[in-house]
Amino acid sequence: MTTSAVAPPARPGEPLVRLEHVVKDFPVKSGSLFAKSRERVHAVADVSLDVRRGDTLALVGESGCGKSTLARCLMRLHDLTGGRVLFDGHDISTSTQGELRPFRRRMQMVFQDPYGSLNPRRRVGSIIGDPFEIHGLRHGADRVKRVQELMELVGLNPEHYNRFPGDFSGGQRQRVGIARAIALRPDFIVCDEPVSALDVSIRAQILNLLDGLQDELGLTYLFISHDLSVVRHVSDRVAVMYLGKVVELAPVRDLFGHARHPYTRALLSAMPAPDPDRADTREEILLAGDPPSPLDPPAGCGFHPRCPRAQARCATEVPALAPCPGDAAEHLAACHFPVADGEAPAAAGSARQEAL
Amino acid sequence: MTTTAAQATVRSRGPWELAFERLRRDRAAIAAAATLLAVGLVAAIAPAIATAVRHGPAQQFLDVGLSPSGIPLAPNTTFLLGTDSLGRDVLVRIAYGTRVSLLVGLLASALAVLIGTLVGIVAGWYGGFVDRVLSRTMDVFLALPFLVFALALVAVVGPSLTISVTVIAFFCWASVGRIVRAETLSIREHEYVQAARTLGASPARIMFVEILPNVAPSVIVYTTLLIPGAIVSEATLSFLGLSVVPPTPSWGNMLADAMAYYKVAWWFVFFPGAALVITTVAFNVLGDSVRDALDPRRDQAVPATDEEVS
Amino acid sequence: MMPPTRQNNGSPLLDVRDLRVAFRTPDGVLEAVRGISFSVDRGRVLGIVGESGSGKSVATQTMVGLTQGARVSGEAFFEGENLLAMPPEQLRAIRGRGIAMIFQNPLSSLHPFYRVGWQIVEMIQAHDAMTKRLARTRAIELLGLVGIPRPDRRVDDYPHQFSGGMLQRAMIAMALALNPRLLVADEPTTALDVTVQAQILRLLRRVQQEFGMAVILITHDLGVIAEVADEVVVMYAGRAMEAAPRRELFRAPSHPYTRGLLESIPRADGEGARLTPIRGQPPSAIAPPPGCPFHPRCAHAFERCRANVPPLIPVPGVARHLSACWLGEEGRP
Numbered sequence: 001m002t003t004s005a006v007a008p009p010a011r012p013g014e015p016l017v018r019l020e021h022v023v024k025d026f027p028v029k030s031g032s033l034f035a036k037s038r039e040r041v042h043a044v045a046d047v048s049l050d051v052r053r054g055d056t057l058a059l060v061g062e063s064g065c066g067k068s069t070l071a072r073c074l075m076r077l078h079d080l081t082g083g084r085v086l087f088d089g090h091d092i093s094t095s096t097q098g099e100l101r102p103f104r105r106r107m108q109m110v111f112q113d114p115y116g117s118l119n120p121r122r123r124v125g126s127i128i129g130d131p132f133e134i135h136g137l138r139h140g141a142d143r144v145k146r147v148q149e150l151m152e153l154v155g156l157n158p159e160h161y162n163r164f165p166g167d168f169s170g171g172q173r174q175r176v177g178i179a180r181a182i183a184l185r186p187d188f189i190v191c192d193e194p195v196s197a198l199d200v201s202i203r204a205q206i207l208n209l210l211d212g213l214q215d216e217l218g219l220t221y222l223f224i225s226h227d228l229s230v231v232r233h234v235s236d237r238v239a240v241m242y243l244g245k246v247v248e249l250a251p252v253r254d255l256f257g258h259a260r261h262p263y264t265r266a267l268l269s270a271m272p273a274p275d276p277d278r279a280d281t282r283e284e285i286l287l288a289g290d291p292p293s294p295l296d297p298p299a300g301c302g303f304h305p306r307c308p309r310a311q312a313r314c315a316t317e318v319p320a321l322a323p324c325p326g327d328a329a330e331h332l333a334a335c336h337f338p339v340a341d342g343e344a345p346a347a348a349g350s351a352r353q354e355a356l
Numbered sequence: 357m358t359t360t361a362a363q364a365t366v367r368s369r370g371p372w373e374l375a376f377e378r379l380r381r382d383r384a385a386i387a388a389a390a391t392l393l394a395v396g397l398v399a400a401i402a403p404a405i406a407t408a409v410r411h412g413p414a415q416q417f418l419d420v421g422l423s424p425s426g427i428p429l430a431p432n433t434t435f436l437l438g439t440d441s442l443g444r445d446v447l448v449r450i451a452y453g454t455r456v457s458l459l460v461g462l463l464a465s466a467l468a469v470l471i472g473t474l475v476g477i478v479a480g481w482y483g484g485f486v487d488r489v490l491s492r493t494m495d496v497f498l499a500l501p502f503l504v505f506a507l508a509l510v511a512v513v514g515p516s517l518t519i520s521v522t523v524i525a526f527f528c529w530a531s532v533g534r535i536v537r538a539e540t541l542s543i544r545e546h547e548y549v550q551a552a553r554t555l556g557a558s559p560a561r562i563m564f565v566e567i568l569p570n571v572a573p574s575v576i577v578y579t580t581l582l583i584p585g586a587i588v589s590e591a592t593l594s595f596l597g598l599s600v601v602p603p604t605p606s607w608g609n610m611l612a613d614a615m616a617y618y619k620v621a622w623w624f625v626f627f628p629g630a631a632l633v634i635t636t637v638a639f640n641v642l643g644d645s646v647r648d649a650l651d652p653r654r655d656q657a658v659p660a661t662d663e664e665v666s
Numbered sequence: 667m668m669p670p671t672r673q674n675n676g677s678p679l680l681d682v683r684d685l686r687v688a689f690r691t692p693d694g695v696l697e698a699v700r701g702i703s704f705s706v707d708r709g710r711v712l713g714i715v716g717e718s719g720s721g722k723s724v725a726t727q728t729m730v731g732l733t734q735g736a737r738v739s740g741e742a743f744f745e746g747e748n749l750l751a752m753p754p755e756q757l758r759a760i761r762g763r764g765i766a767m768i769f770q771n772p773l774s775s776l777h778p779f780y781r782v783g784w785q786i787v788e789m790i791q792a793h794d795a796m797t798k799r800l801a802r803t804r805a806i807e808l809l810g811l812v813g814i815p816r817p818d819r820r821v822d823d824y825p826h827q828f829s830g831g832m833l834q835r836a837m838i839a840m841a842l843a844l845n846p847r848l849l850v851a852d853e854p855t856t857a858l859d860v861t862v863q864a865q866i867l868r869l870l871r872r873v874q875q876e877f878g879m880a881v882i883l884i885t886h887d888l889g890v891i892a893e894v895a896d897e898v899v900v901m902y903a904g905r906a907m908e909a910a911p912r913r914e915l916f917r918a919p920s921h922p923y924t925r926g927l928l929e930s931i932p933r934a935d936g937e938g939a940r941l942t943p944i945r946g947q948p949p950s951a952i953a954p955p956p957g958c959p960f961h962p963r964c965a966h967a968f969e970r971c972r973a974n975v976p977p978l979i980p981v982p983g984v985a986r987h988l989s990a991c992w993l994g995e996e997g998r999p
Contacts, residue, residue, distance in 0.1 A: 062859035063830075075554055097556075104556030116547040121371055121569040134557050164370045169947050170718075180551070199717040200886055204930035204943030211940065226860060229889075233932040233941060270864035272889030274931055276913050279892045286868065287861050290829040 014089055015050035016188055016220050017074065017107075022047045023082035024066075024073050028295065041294050043069040045244035046083070048321075051188070056214070056221040058235035058252070060228060060267070062291045065241040067224050071190045074222070075109055076100055087188070105135060108181040112193035114173035118165040124151075124176050125161035131183040150179040154209060171202035175209065182213060190222045195230060207234060228271050232256060237330075240264050243302035244294055246321055250331040258341055260324045260333035263303050283344065301336070309337050375573075378649040385645030391638040395631075399458050402451035409436070411445035413452040414603040418443045428621040438623040441613055446623065449605035450631050456606040457635065460517065460599075461587035464524035468586075469579050471525070472532025477563050477571065479533070480540025491537070497530035502589070503596075510598040520599040524589045528582060535578055539571040573650035580643035584636040591632055607632050677746065678705035679880045680848055685740035685750075687721070687728045694952045698724040700904035700959075701740070703978075706848065706897075711874060711881040713895030713912070715888060719948050721904040722884050726850050730765055731757045745847070763793045766841035770853035772833040776825040783809075783821030786840045793844050808839040812869060831862035835869065842873060849874070852884045867893055888931060892916060897986075900924050903949050903959035906978060910987040920981050920989035922964045958992070966993055 024044040044066045051057045059067045072078050074085055076092060084093045087103055095103075111117035118127055128147045132138045138146055148158035154175040165173055174194060181189055191210065195203040211234065213219060225231050231238055231252070238255045240248040240263065248261040259265050266285045273279065287306045292298070298305050304314035313336050321334040369377070379385050398405070406412055421429060421443025431438045437447040479490035506523045513519060543549065544567070552562050593599040594608030602609060607628045614624040687699040699721040706712045716722040727733050729742045729749055742749040744764060749757060761767075769775045776785060786805040790796055796804070802821070809817035812835040825833060834854060841849055851870065855863035871894060874881050883894055891898055891912070898915045900908040900923065908921040919925045926944040946963035949955055958976055961967040970992045978988040 101556045109554045111547045119548040201944045204941035229932040270861045274888035290831045
């Protein structure tokens with residue numbers, strides 16, 4: 001097996017990963033056997049993002065927002081319906097799986113489910129050694145040694161090389177998944193909800209591990225989460241997604257301090273914080289109804305049916321993702337009536353407060 | 357560094373080891389396995405048995421093996437299980453028949469499983485056009501009537517052991533294929549398969565390294581239930597004279613001969629029939645136990661913590 | 667054991683004493699709950715917080731007789747009668763009527779093949795001699811009460827036609843149908859999106875006040891506890907580590923486990939600094955360490971912790987605050 005080639009790095013200053021107007025649809029067969037029309041689910045409906053070298057970009061949103069689908073498009077586990085994905089300047093949007101192999105050494109993924117992401121019938125040493133096997137690197141005793149080094153690096157006991165995943169706890173399995181992801185010293189790792197399925201007292205361990213590895217190995221992360229408090233700790237920039245689009249993109253401090261999009265504000269206020277004072281006094285923005293299904297997206301701004309600030313314009317015109325008046329160019333929001341500092345979200349016009 | 361002192365007290369066991377231990381504790385499985393071991397032993401030492409009682413399997417004892425009126429002899433000291441219509445020793449013939457049954461049963465099953473697993477995994481993994489073609493092929497094979505085809509084939513080529521094995525495998529592989537395809541479809545969605553794709557693994561590697569070990573339990577269970585079916589199929593074929601050529605004994609053709617004599621020679625029907633039933637039941641019982649032992653729901657070794665997955 | 671507050675009727679609604687639940691497994695005896703005691707007063711919300719393996723779900727499920735094949739000891743007095751010593755028919759009569767439960771995943775708690783309204787009606791009729799028509803009216807009323815729009819239409823829908831949040835509301839409606847005195851909510855919002863979670867918690871609080879129910883809320887999320895609970899019990903490895911009123915627990919946590927948890931949780935309002943995790947892993951339920959279950963992970967452990975299990979000791983100077991830690995006796999760190 002030949003060692004796969006590694007593409008040369010592009011100019012410094014270029015983003016490591018660039019998504020341009022990415023669209024991903026899934027076909028949904030309609031009821032009748034003979035119906036010509038095929039419904040399509042717009043899981044990702046035009047997303048453009050950059051991930052800069054060494055940064056951690058967080059992708060936040062609730063179920064149905066398309067964040068996981070976007071990540072899989074980025075990793076080319078799906079084919080794109082539209083748009084481009086560029087890795088280090090190279091367009092990989094339409095590459096075949098064979099053409100993608102050299103890039104697989106540089107971009108990796110850590111998955112959410114510590115139980116599902118490891119083959120229960122293989123030993124962990126073999127699982128962590130997979131990247132070497134697949135790319136024809138490091139054989140025999142050398143590989144074993146390297147795998148054991150990786151195990152130590154992520155905080156596992158290298159003597160457990162021959163154990164099965166079933167012998168490990170959730171947190172430890174996640175470490176195995178991380179070891180597998182960093183085995184080939186990638187540049188970029190997509191972390192898909194890496195701590196959501198773990199116990200609370202273990203989350204901090206794994207988050208610290210990811211943080212430490214980023215410094216040690218010079219990694220760039222795309223961090224997907226539905227938990228804003230986790231995002232606060234790990235990210236440099238945050239992108240909030242809703243119904244397949246990015247509705248706000250900002251450096252983390254700005255997002256948490258001066259969120260502009262009403263959905264972001266609602267999300268921030270919905271987070272239960274372990275602080276009774278805050279729980280008793282904070283503003284509660286309750287959204288009506290449930291997160292919408294991408295099968296039947298509303299016209300205009302996707303958020304308008306639940307938005308406390310929505311007006312006539314919102315139902316017809318799709319807002320562009322752009323800096324709000326007075327904000328730095330770094331802070332973008334897709335809203336016709338962004339929330340200003342100190343303003344209560346329901347202020348602008350129709351008070352569509354949820355009645356519960 | 358997280359040491360797992362707690363793990364030291366709960367011994368590390370892989371999923372196969374756990375399944376084997378569960379099997380060991382199952383008394384029905386032990387009994388069935390012991391029975392099958394005995395059957396296998398009989399098959400292995402059939403020539404030794406023949407030598408011991410000094411009767412060959414095709415040797416006709418028309419003078420001492422039949423009554424004066426030409427009726428087979430009941431079990432006695434010379435012929436432990438009696439004789440058949442031609443004065444041959446039933447015991448020895450059953451022993452040799454065991455060889456035929458086991459050989460055909462195991463070989464045909466192995467062949468069916470090999471082909472079926474291969475086709476099933478490929479169909480399940482690729483989906484789309486490949487899946488459609490392979491699935492329709494399997495459907496065709498499942499729709500074919502077994503005996504009619506067997507008869508036709510034998511009419512053209514002539515009966516033999518090879519034909520038996522081929523015909524039975526021919527008709528069994530598709531059901532294996534369907535099961536494997538269904539399993540593959542669900543395993544394909546597991547995250548560790550996605551992980552393998554992100555690492556750049558080729559489809560062949562994924563099918564062999566990730567999917568195959570996880571369809572193996574279902575395949576194993578199905579195989580242990582396929583074997584008795586194959587044995588009975590062989591008995592059916594040889595009953596109709598479509599399998600081994602006389603005077604080679606097989607349980608099926610012994611039963612065919614015995615049909616006319618059941619009123620006067622019960623042992624002639626009983627012992628080959630009993631052999632068939634015992635072997636088949638033992639395989640079925642073992643198959644049930646194997647399925648219980650391999651049940652994936654019980655494959656979680658009691659971990660250090662029982663984690664909730666939110 | 668938490669001293670019950672004296673309300674106007676004197677005794678607590680639910681009084682659990684030294685509950686122990688053990689299971690036999692091929693690897694040995696698994697002690698899921700190792701002697702927990704707590705009580706709930708009428709109209710109050712008790713939050714039980716713990717991670718996986720803490721025994722929090724097993725404790726409440728065993729209490730109402732939902733655990734099978736377990737070895738149970740201890741007492742659970744509900745309105746004066748011991749649930750654990752009751753004959754099954756009597757216990758079944760209490761389930762739904764006196765004590766109602768809602769679980770984490772509403773999709774698996776409701777039968778997928780029957781209409782939601784029908785399931786509510788069936789439950790009402792099992793306990794109450796009501797005509798079908800009356801029961802159906804009540805069901806529609808309840809669905810409206812929990813905030814499901816067009817309840818007269820939705821009452822005939824199947825579970826899969828509801829979204830996660832709506833289905834959980836339907837579960838709550840079903841739980842309220844018979845006016846239970848106690849509602850046990852086992853991780854009711856864990857599987858829901860955060861904006862939906864906020865709605866459901868708001869609903870639970872409102873419903874609790876309107877119906878005057880006592881609630882036991884089981885969760886691993888300290889944020890949810892801060893929002894909803896009046897009193898809190900922290901469980902770890904089958905035992906209670908700390909019990910306190912809500913504010914007190916967050917203001918001045920006493921047990922090293924509670925403190926470790928609070929220090930290791932990422933906060934949306936905190937700075938993006940490095941977190942302080944609790945080192946180590948939760949212990950095995952089959953081969954637990956001797957003495958205090960937390961000592962292998964505790965920065966302050968000393969000899970006594972390894973040898974003896976600390977009982978719940980009142981924290982000096984504070985009302986109703988108990989901590990199962992020897993440090994309380996030796997003096998706080």
